[in-house]
Amino acid sequence: MRISRIVTQRIAFTLLTLVMAATMLGILAIIAYIFLKGLPALSPEFIFSMPTHGMREGGIWPAIVGTVYLTLGTAVIAVPIGLLAAVYLSEYASDSPFTRAIRIAIVNLAGIPSVVYGLFGLALFVLFLGLGSSIAAACLTLSIMTLPVIISTAEEALRSVPQAFRLVSVSMGGTRWQTVWRIVLPQALPGILTGVILGLERAAGETAPILFTGAAYFLPQLPKSIFDGTMALPYHLFVISTQVPGMPVKIQYGTALVLLIFVLAMNLVATLIRSYYRSRRQW
Amino acid sequence: MVSAPPAPKFVVENLSVQYPDGTESLRNVSLQIPPNAVTVLFGPAGGGKSTLLRTFNRLNDLVEGTRYLGKVLLDGENILSPKVDLVALRRRVGMVFAQPVPLPMTVRENMTYGLELAGESRRSKLVRSMEEGLRAAALWDEVKDRLDEPAGALSGGQQQRLCLARVLAMQPEVILMDEPTSGLDPISTAKVEDSLQTIKKKYTVVIVPHSVQQAGRLADWAGFFLQGELVEWGEGKNLFIAPKVKRTEDYVTGRFG
Numbered sequence: 001m002r003i004s005r006i007v008t009q010r011i012a013f014t015l016l017t018l019v020m021a022a023t024m025l026g027i028l029a030i031i032a033y034i035f036l037k038g039l040p041a042l043s044p045e046f047i048f049s050m051p052t053h054g055m056r057e058g059g060i061w062p063a064i065v066g067t068v069y070l071t072l073g074t075a076v077i078a079v080p081i082g083l084l085a086a087v088y089l090s091e092y093a094s095d096s097p098f099t100r101a102i103r104i105a106i107v108n109l110a111g112i113p114s115v116v117y118g119l120f121g122l123a124l125f126v127l128f129l130g131l132g133s134s135i136a137a138a139c140l141t142l143s144i145m146t147l148p149v150i151i152s153t154a155e156e157a158l159r160s161v162p163q164a165f166r167l168v169s170v171s172m173g174g175t176r177w178q179t180v181w182r183i184v185l186p187q188a189l190p191g192i193l194t195g196v197i198l199g200l201e202r203a204a205g206e207t208a209p210i211l212f213t214g215a216a217y218f219l220p221q222l223p224k225s226i227f228d229g230t231m232a233l234p235y236h237l238f239v240i241s242t243q244v245p246g247m248p249v250k251i252q253y254g255t256a257l258v259l260l261i262f263v264l265a266m267n268l269v270a271t272l273i274r275s276y277y278r279s280r281r282q283w
Numbered sequence: 284m285v286s287a288p289p290a291p292k293f294v295v296e297n298l299s300v301q302y303p304d305g306t307e308s309l310r311n312v313s314l315q316i317p318p319n320a321v322t323v324l325f326g327p328a329g330g331g332k333s334t335l336l337r338t339f340n341r342l343n344d345l346v347e348g349t350r351y352l353g354k355v356l357l358d359g360e361n362i363l364s365p366k367v368d369l370v371a372l373r374r375r376v377g378m379v380f381a382q383p384v385p386l387p388m389t390v391r392e393n394m395t396y397g398l399e400l401a402g403e404s405r406r407s408k409l410v411r412s413m414e415e416g417l418r419a420a421a422l423w424d425e426v427k428d429r430l431d432e433p434a435g436a437l438s439g440g441q442q443q444r445l446c447l448a449r450v451l452a453m454q455p456e457v458i459l460m461d462e463p464t465s466g467l468d469p470i471s472t473a474k475v476e477d478s479l480q481t482i483k484k485k486y487t488v489v490i491v492p493h494s495v496q497q498a499g500r501l502a503d504w505a506g507f508f509l510q511g512e513l514v515e516w517g518e519g520k521n522l523f524i525a526p527k528v529k530r531t532e533d534y535v536t537g538r539f540g
Contacts, residue, residue: 164382164384165384165387
């Protein structure tokens with residue numbers, strides 16, 4: 001007997017809803033668990049003071065500052081390079097073996113495990129270029145890891161701008177650059193920003209790439225220059241979860257919660273930007 | 284005393300256009316486009332009309348690997364020469380497309396876009412050419428209070444007249460129109476056609492119409508294109524009343540196409 005189309009549709013919808021619910025449930029469970037366990041630790045003092053007593057007391061301020069530095073530093077390096085690369089690929093490069101090779105490289109870069117980036121950063125920036133274990137070396141390493149995400153999402157955003165706009169602009173005597181600058185980039189901006197934030201979010205949350213390149217186990221003061229090492233939230237979390245005996249669980253979950261909020265906040269900003277521009281878009 | 288006919292705006296000599304996939308869109312076409320008149324290029328789809336139109340502003344070049352053979356002279360200068368400044372050419376030869384494509388900005392910004400690209404920044408000049416362009420396209424009264432609204436909020440017919448108006452604001456010498464009324468209702472179509480009668484006094488207009496009827500209404504001069512060849516060329520009304528070539532007659536009387 002054949003199942004009627006309506007029944008098939010019901011079954012499909014139910015399955016899809018269940019799968020989606022399972023996914024959501026996993027995420028919500030993690031978030032809820034960390035909030036419940038971490039919330040009691042949160043206080044202005046926890047956030048704004050230095051760790052004391054072998055990190056078993058006090059706050060996580062240097063780790064927060066370090067993660068902000070690393071994220072901003074990565075943005076400064078990766079955003080302009082990534083954006084220019086995306087503009088080149090989308091607006092200037094013709095389809096050739098060369099550009100195809102670049103695209104394959106980008107896709108493959110995105111799939112490399114983050115610890116490999118860490119080792120690469122250690123070899124190139126820390127040792128060969130002599131930057132030492134520093135914010136600079138860590139930002140450069142994080143930038144290389146982030147670039148593929150930024151390039152591919154930005155290229156996607158640029159390509160989604162209707163071709164007709166380019167045709168009109170060129171037919172009105174616009175140069176390719178004028179067309180990109182005045183029409184294509186502004187229209188692609190929300191998509192680009194989303195990609196940038198998602199990429200930076202990954203940079204903010206990763207431990208492995210900064211492990212050998214700039215993250216410090218403990219520093220008694222905040223970094224003074226980009227050539228100093230720094231504490232950072234993800235690495236700090238790793239340290240206090242596995243390396244410090246007698247660590248209060250409250251501080252561990254408090255740190256995890258701060259990192260989670262940091263990343264979720266970036267995500268929220270990306271979502272808000274996207275929906276704001278989408279509601280104003282004319283095409 | 285008989286005054287000499289005005290020098291043609293475009294002289295096309297033995298023009299062939301080949302696309303990179305090997306197809307030849309135009310074969311050995313020669314004709315002359317007179318100034319201050321409406322020239323109509325018509326015929327069934329795939330005849331090469333749009334290709335010829337997009338040769339006049341070298342927009343075919345956006346398809347990489349397009350090859351031109353022969354000559355196209357604009358005021359005596361070969362625009363197919365590799366030395367031609369395409370940006371400057373496109374400022375002299377404006378284009379209106381089949382679908383209205385308002386740029387994603389306000390009406391005002393659409394109107395000043397062309398001149399701003401050319402480096403014009405004087406506000407008074409921009410405002411003046413905006414108003415002139417909108418008036419010439421018979422749009423001024425409808426949008427004069429909506430200049431700072433997004434252009435996409437205008438109706439389809441208004442958008443297409445805006446597309447014409449923003450080209451006029453650039454003060455080009457030639458205006459190319461590729462089936463500019465194909466997406467419009469009859470009333471909007473009539474408005475566009477009416478504005479052409481004033482526009483042609485100042486500009487050279489080359490248009491691919493969207494029907495034979497429109498071709499007949501608008502043509503001061505007309506060329507009938509079939510499969511990449513110019514079959515017949517002549518002063519407008521004659522071509523439609525008394526075509527000399529059988530294939531032209533069959534097409535204009537509706538026997539094919």
